[in-house]
Amino acid sequence: MNQKQPPSSRQLDAWRGEFGDEYRGRNVADEAMLAARTAMWNRMLQPIADDLPKKILEVGANIGFNLRALATITDATLLALEPNAGARQRLVDDNVVAAQNVFDGAASHIPIDDGAVDMAFTSGVLIHIAPDDLGASCDEIYRVSSRYIACAEYFADAPQEVKYRGHDGLLFKRDFGDYWMDRHPDLRLVDYGFFWRRATGLDNLTWWLFEKGRE
Numbered sequence: 001m002n003q004k005q006p007p008s009s010r011q012l013d014a015w016r017g018e019f020g021d022e023y024r025g026r027n028v029a030d031e032a033m034l035a036a037r038t039a040m041w042n043r044m045l046q047p048i049a050d051d052l053p054k055k056i057l058e059v060g061a062n063i064g065f066n067l068r069a070l071a072t073i074t075d076a077t078l079l080a081l082e083p084n085a086g087a088r089q090r091l092v093d094d095n096v097v098a099a100q101n102v103f104d105g106a107a108s109h110i111p112i113d114d115g116a117v118d119m120a121f122t123s124g125v126l127i128h129i130a131p132d133d134l135g136a137s138c139d140e141i142y143r144v145s146s147r148y149i150a151c152a153e154y155f156a157d158a159p160q161e162v163k164y165r166g167h168d169g170l171l172f173k174r175d176f177g178d179y180w181m182d183r184h185p186d187l188r189l190v191d192y193g194f195f196w197r198r199a200t201g202l203d204n205l206t207w208w209l210f211e212k213g214r215e
């Protein structure tokens, strides 16, 4: 288990502080949001619908847009890791995740045991991790999942940094599917796709579902 606190970084400091609090204030867990996320997870889990994960960790959960949707379509025990304190509090206050399953930390420092969940995922989180921290973050996500890894992120053919709400150093796009499979070559691609904003209400997200290799 990685009990160490992550070192501070420009990105984590921003998400822990006012920038992260403002994000939380802007994004409301309303019916439209829940419907879009429920459709998203129904599609992403479709290939494994016969044997859904029983314990799911979202890394960078914020107030649980994904976890609220997952709670409507699976019976899984839900866990959340989130660096922003106010968002962690909302997860508990809104009964999205049991208090003992909400963790402070960062993708690079996840305070749970190896293989403790059968699916770990990110949604709009790898894009906010600086390239130098991305490898350690993916390795931690890989470590804590015994079976499935999923992500839904902004795609670019080649790694590129773009301004995020006028800020430098907070948004990095790339082909995260390539990144995952190059870094952990035992991963098997289960499925992938694209959620076009116009049709789904989601944010032009490219997604992948991987299964870890078995011995």
Ligand SMILES: C[S@@+](CC[C@H](N)C(=O)[O-])C[C@H]1O[C@@H](n2cnc3c(N)ncnc32)[C@H](O)[C@@H]1O
Binding pocket: 011, 012, 015, 016, 020, 059, 060, 061, 062, 063, 065, 066, 081, 082, 083, 084, 087, 105, 106, 107, 108, 122, 123, 124, 125, 128, 129
């Ligand atoms: C754009 S929001 C996405 C929230 C949620 N995953 C969703 O899809 O609605 C990014 C979230 O990731 C968190 N975050 C940022 N950097 C992180 C890191 N290195 N490890 C874990 N979470 C992080 C932020 O605090 C924020 O809650």
